Amino acid sequence: MDVAEVGTRQIVALQGAASNVIQDLLDELATRLAGMGLRVSGVIESSVDKTRPCKAMMLRSLDDGSVFSISQDLGPGSQACHLDPEGLVLACAAVEQSIARGTDVVILSKFGKQEAAGSGLADAFGAAISAGLPVITAVSPAMMSEWQNYTGGLAEYVPAEVARRAAWLTDWSRRVMTSRACA
Numbered sequence: 001m002d003v004a005e006v007g008t009r010q011i012v013a014l015q016g017a018a019s020n021v022i023q024d025l026l027d028e029l030a031t032r033l034a035g036m037g038l039r040v041s042g043v044i045e046s047s048v049d050k051t052r053p054c055k056a057m058m059l060r061s062l063d064d065g066s067v068f069s070i071s072q073d074l075g076p077g078s079q080a081c082h083l084d085p086e087g088l089v090l091a092c093a094a095v096e097q098s099i100a101r102g103t104d105v106v107i108l109s110k111f112g113k114q115e116a117a118g119s120g121l122a123d124a125f126g127a128a129i130s131a132g133l134p135v136i137t138a139v140s141p142a143m144m145s146e147w148q149n150y151t152g153g154l155a156e157y158v159p160a161e162v163a164r165r166a167a168w169l170t171d172w173s174r175r176v177m178t179s180r181a182c183a
Contacts, residue, residue, distance in 0.1 A: 026109065028164075068091035
């Protein structure tokens with residue numbers, strides 16, 4: 001697939017790799033965009049304890065490195081992941097404040113079940129889209145229909161291996177920044 005053929009829209013959702021690989025890629029893209037002189041806001045998901053990822057999930061702010069715990073401890077016998085809604089609310093509010101202060105690009109860890117239901121980072125997605133900001137996120141194949149309904153066809157999917165290429169990010173950022181300047 002030619003790099004020039006992918007990522008022509010302002011909103012892109014990465015796919016085609018494991019969640020932890022996508023989150024690392026989002027972090028890398030944020031670093032590269034900041035290196036281009038762009039103000040990057042948003043949150044990236046990670047786990048404090050890689051051996052027990054469901055027990056120690058967090059969102060890290062790309063603005064100031066703040067960490068928001070998004071895991072609830074359900075006790076020593078629990079095998080389930082359980083999101084902490086308070087952590088998601090705090091992370092979402094921090095992203096919305098960053099958007100209000102001014103940013104060039106928003107990177108959000110993912111659009112998942114919580115966002116499809118109107119919670120999680122849904123308000124941060126909405127604030128970024130309403131402000132006309134470029135957005136990079138991840139969407140699992142299981143959430144494609146919900147994502148398409150949410151974005152109204154304004155987004156496109158970009159394979160992780162394409163997004164990893166320096167040429168893709170340079171071309172995409174140039175296109176979306178130029179289109180924003182002309183708007």
